[in-house]
Amino acid sequence: MVNAWVTASIVAVIAGVVGFFVVLRGAAFVADAVPQGAFAGAAGASLLGINTLIGLGVFALVGSLGIGWLSRRARRDVSTALILVLMLGLGALFLSFTVEYSSEIFSLLFGEVLGVSTTEILPVALLGAVCVLAVLLLFRPMLMSSLAPESSAAAGISNTRMELIFLIIVAAATSLTLPVVGALLIFSLMIGPPAAARSLIASPLAAMGLSVVLALLTVWVAIAASYETNWPIGFFVGAGGAVCYAVGRVLGWWRTSRASRGRLVSGS
Amino acid sequence: MNFLFAPGFFASSPVHVALVVGGMAALVSGVVGTFTVLRGQSYSGHALADLAVTGGSASFLASVNPLWGFAGTGVIAAGVMDMIGIRRPRGRDLATGIVRGAGLGLAALFLYWDTTNTSTTGATITILFGSMFTIGSNAVPLVAGFGVPALVIVAVLYRPLLLSSVSADVAAARGVRVRLTGLACLMAIALAVSLSAVTVGAILSTALLVGPAAIALRLTSSPGRATVAAAVIAVVMTWLGVVLAYDSFTWPPSHDGWPVSFFIVTLIFLGFAAAQLAGRGRRVKG
Numbered sequence: 001m002v003n004a005w006v007t008a009s010i011v012a013v014i015a016g017v018v019g020f021f022v023v024l025r026g027a028a029f030v031a032d033a034v035p036q037g038a039f040a041g042a043a044g045a046s047l048l049g050i051n052t053l054i055g056l057g058v059f060a061l062v063g064s065l066g067i068g069w070l071s072r073r074a075r076r077d078v079s080t081a082l083i084l085v086l087m088l089g090l091g092a093l094f095l096s097f098t099v100e101y102s103s104e105i106f107s108l109l110f111g112e113v114l115g116v117s118t119t120e121i122l123p124v125a126l127l128g129a130v131c132v133l134a135v136l137l138l139f140r141p142m143l144m145s146s147l148a149p150e151s152s153a154a155a156g157i158s159n160t161r162m163e164l165i166f167l168i169i170v171a172a173a174t175s176l177t178l179p180v181v182g183a184l185l186i187f188s189l190m191i192g193p194p195a196a197a198r199s200l201i202a203s204p205l206a207a208m209g210l211s212v213v214l215a216l217l218t219v220w221v222a223i224a225a226s227y228e229t230n231w232p233i234g235f236f237v238g239a240g241g242a243v244c245y246a247v248g249r250v251l252g253w254w255r256t257s258r259a260s261r262g263r264l265v266s267g268s
Numbered sequence: 269m270n271f272l273f274a275p276g277f278f279a280s281s282p283v284h285v286a287l288v289v290g291g292m293a294a295l296v297s298g299v300v301g302t303f304t305v306l307r308g309q310s311y312s313g314h315a316l317a318d319l320a321v322t323g324g325s326a327s328f329l330a331s332v333n334p335l336w337g338f339a340g341t342g343v344i345a346a347g348v349m350d351m352i353g354i355r356r357p358r359g360r361d362l363a364t365g366i367v368r369g370a371g372l373g374l375a376a377l378f379l380y381w382d383t384t385n386t387s388t389t390g391a392t393i394t395i396l397f398g399s400m401f402t403i404g405s406n407a408v409p410l411v412a413g414f415g416v417p418a419l420v421i422v423a424v425l426y427r428p429l430l431l432s433s434v435s436a437d438v439a440a441a442r443g444v445r446v447r448l449t450g451l452a453c454l455m456a457i458a459l460a461v462s463l464s465a466v467t468v469g470a471i472l473s474t475a476l477l478v479g480p481a482a483i484a485l486r487l488t489s490s491p492g493r494a495t496v497a498a499a500v501i502a503v504v505m506t507w508l509g510v511v512l513a514y515d516s517f518t519w520p521p522s523h524d525g526w527p528v529s530f531f532i533v534t535l536i537f538l539g540f541a542a543a544q545l546a547g548r549g550r551r552v553k554g
Contacts, residue, residue, distance in 0.1 A: 023362065026361060026362075028311070028361040028362050028364070028365040029310070029311040029314070029361055029365075031365075032311075032314075032365055032368070073544060074482070074544070075305075075308065077308055077309075077310040077311055078305060078310055078478055078482045080310070080311075081310040081311075081313075081314060081474050081475075081478040081479075082475075082478065082479060082482065082536075082537060082540055084314070084474070085472055085474050085475035085478075085479070085533050085536075085537075086533060086534070086537045088472055088533070089472060089475070089529060089530045089532075089533030089534055089537075090530070092469070092472065092527045092529050092530050092533075093526055093527060093530040095527075096526060096527045096530070109376075182376075187365065187369065188365075188366070188369030188370075188372075188373070191362060191365045191366060191369070192366060192369065195362050195366070231376075231377055231380060232376040232377065232380050234372070234373055234376040235373040235374065235376045235377040235380075236373065237369075237373060238369040238370045238371070238372055238373020238374070238376070239370055239373050239374075241366060241369045241370070242366050242367070242369060242370035242373075245362070245363075245366045246366075
């Protein structure tokens with residue numbers, strides 16, 4: 001049970017950090033597509049008798065880079081959609097080859113945090129730390145390239161390289177977090193808390209911090225609730241992400257309306 | 269001829285249903301999909317398909333035909349997404365993602381109840397990946413019932429849709445009710461993906477929605493011709509997929525047939541790759 005809390009917390013930190021840039025770069029669809037493609041990889045790996053994590057990682061990376069490559073030739077949303085469905089089609093194929101699968105598919109799709117073993121925590125923690133470190137080290141260039149691509153090019157930052165690194169980090173974060181929260185819902189963690197944080201705080205670094213805090217809260221509540229009711233954790237994460245987002249939007253709207261009212265009141 | 273069509277293909281009744289239902293779903297997807305791609309709403313389409321999963325799992329719980337669940341949830345979800353209604357693509361994608369996440373969370377719950385309360389263990393697979401060969405002929409009028417309205421929406425709103433897809437401001441200036449048009453389009457998308465969710469499954473209905481349309485738009489820049497081309501491509505690929513899936517019943521490893529959805533999606537992707545290459549050839553010549 002302790003394993004579940006620890007792993008989920010690691011997942012939340014990763015999601016909060018990486019998700020910050022997902023929201024900033026408007027890459028919600030990509031962050032959504034990569035985990036689903038990764039799921040197909042897990043199915044394939046299971047078929048071949050390999051560790052599912054390897055299948056996850058390979059397909060996540062291939063998918064992520066595939067989207068990046070195709071986006072340079074076609075619209076980004078179409079490229080993402082096509083790569084996504086191609087990988088899912090393969091996933092459907094792999095699944096059809098196996099026989100006794102339903103519960104494992106379910107947990108890959110919707111999460112099974114209570115099934116994490118102690119031996120799996122260390123690699124997840126290490127790789128997670130690497131992801132987070134990478135984002136922190138590249139914070140400024142990544143921020144610039146996300147917000148002002150033309151100026152960053154002038155400043156000598158390669159936008160394509162930042163995009164590539166971003167995609168790789170998303171792939172890595174996905175592979176790490178997917179087994180816990182499930183393919184279909186990992187990105188709720190990567191989108192809801194960061195979106196809320198951005199509505200509330202302007203300073204990027206602080207916003208990222210808040211995003212991590214919100215992600216942690218979401219995950220902890222989700223685990224507790226899932227443990228109590230026996231319902232899938234994915235349900236609570238999906239709901240939690242939505243709540244974060246809704247609260248963020250309401251508070252943000254309230255703040256802007258207060259600010260404009262304040263200006264009216266204080267006169268010229 | 270026999271090498272392509274495995275024996276018994278034309279006589280098999282499930283195959284007939286598959287061809288009819290699959291064809292109709294493909295037709296609607298191709299037409300509606302053209303506007304989805306033009307409006308840059310591929311993600312919304314995908315989200316609506318996934319939300320259809322929620323409806324599908326609910327209908328398994330209630331023991332109704334999944335199409336009602338798919339379509340009902342799809343339409344409601346379209347309404348919600350439009351209500352949260354943000355015009356800028358980034359904000360829109362965020363809102364879409366959140367709605368999708370919440371909806372899928374709900375789906376997780378329904379599926380969990382499905383497997384623990386009822387005896388339908390294959391619910392997850394059927395909803396997510398489709399059941400082309402086990403649809404049953406009583407679904408045909410139902411599919412038509414949902415497909416025709418979708419096509420009607422596109423036909424009636426053709427000009428306003430085009431105008432508002434190209435430029436919302438110009439459209440508004442010309443008197444087009446942009447908001448209403450957008451909502452109607454989302455509804456049409458919801459219906460289209462619900463139909464193809466039955467045939468190829470919710471997860472892959474995005475392929476039918478976006479793929480043929482993307483291919484068509486690579487081949488021609490006229491929206492009208494693209495719409496027709498998309499419909500044709502979608503139907504052809506679906507039928508080809510059905511043929512191959514039927515043939516695959518004798519293939520290894522399980523001799524139970526490879527999924528139709530896999531064939532259709534792969535064909536679509538190959539078609540897209542081919543259209544890409546063809547497009548490049550044209551540019552070089554010109």
